[in-house]
Amino acid sequence: MTTTAAQRPVGQPAARERAGPGPRRRGQSRLIARLLGAFTWFMIFYLTAPILVMIAFGFNDTHSRVNLRWQGFTFKWYGKLFDIPDLSQALRNSLLIALFTTIISTVLGTMMGLALGRYRFRGQGATDLLMFANIAAPELVLGASLLTLFISVQFQRGFLTILLAHVMFTIAYVAVTVRARLAGFDRTLEEAAQDLGADPWATFRKVTLPLIFPGILAGALLSFALSIDDFVITNFNSGQTQTFPIWVFGATRVGVPPQVNVMGTLIFLGGVTLAVIQVLAARRRKLD
């Protein structure tokens, strides 16, 4: 850059712009910013279009399972939400698996994150590598290899194997989030607590835990979201048990009923509400 400036002979017309970009140039860059802004909004519309379609067709007054043409507005599918027993069961499975996954992964992942973020120990590099490989490996490979294991030891596939699989691919995410939270952690706070007579457990509960709690919460929400949405790994290890995404995938061949749109809409609204609450709470904490 210095060379380009030096190459330009001093005193050329460009020197007039020394005070800053001229008016023409500023107008031009404003135009570019406008165009980029319009493009971004268009892309945001593109990203949300399928969501709008999903929500809209949950209100479609269709008379069969096939939900392809707009036939008028109705609320009836909200009333008939649980009319398809298999679908309701699949949704229940998804929610239960996501809940159990969140509990197990949050506990184990937080412990791992604490070990990696607070201590130096032999094997730390290997543990890091293990987690990185776990996050980076394609889901397809994770799911398929786990199936190989279950087949080899002749383990019946179902609810339990889905749960084992989901914990396997969410632990590392929790650990990484918790460790990130520990990055700026002030160890002297713990030492102060111990000097004041707190035993290690009390120190953890009263000092460490509140400080890393936002990281734990973020990790827990992430593992819930990853678990409830997972298709690929689940599909390999589910046996006859169905989860919500598995049921929807199976239904694409015969037509996806409007109840799926309604459930998708409710999950969407629930997730967005939770996210907004979390953001607002974080903002309030920052203000305090």
Place this chain on the structure above:
Amino acid sequence: MSAVSARRRFRLAPYLLALPGIVWLAVFFVVPIVMTLSVSLQTGDVERGFQFTWHFANYSDAMGRYHVQFVRSLFYGLTVTGATFVLGYPMAYWIAFHGGRRKSFYLFLLLLPFFVSFVIRTVAWQFILSDNGILLGPLKDLHLLPSNFHVLATSLAVIGGLTYNFLPFMVLPLFVSLERIDPELVEAANDLYASRVRAFLRVVFPLSIPGVFAGVLLTFVPAAADYVSASILGGTRTTMIGNVIQTLYLTNNDYPLASALSFILMAVLIVGVMVYARVLGTERVYEVAGG
């Protein structure tokens, strides 16, 4: 005495904390991958069982039969990565430099798709793109498109679906790296008579390389290994390697061949990522971090 045991406990603490998670990952992640490697060298079938016979022919067999789908997956993965980059960079740039106080609001809009199941989003695209659906139907009625025109079951539909699903994975890391750039650097470049294009190419873009690196990784690997989009939006001529592996495992029960294929897929992706990191990534990342 108690001080010694306390110190020992202190030294043991990280191991005790990390152990349950490590064991879980070892049993359900490392062991399965080693087993996949072992199964990929076996022969036999479901009824008579499989024996380990160093049967390397599974690998040549797999590539002989499925190289078309394999190459197609890599091609789709690269195309999707390119498309998300071209579409995502301007968005990330605008949000980072012109988003002002509403930056987090734009990011939130960008993340909205994640609140809807991946499968449902793909089903929604199937619906939008269907032959006489809400997009193509009106265009056909107006005779802007021939009546037999279709998007579903073409490469365009699969690549489009993948691009849609992975776009946020490209935009977010790009945004993070662009947002860190001090706008005064760009002003300095302008003051030094760099043209706008030049300021972008010499200042902004090099500083965003770590984001490009992360975005490409987050997009390419899952896109190349995906099979949901190809199943829902594609047809018989858009089958990806993921579809093949899934069928071999769950329908044909040909575990050795399926294992060989998933091992090849993993190896190619890992080697690809490592070469990419060598050539483009780490050096530039270090350069940026160091300079």
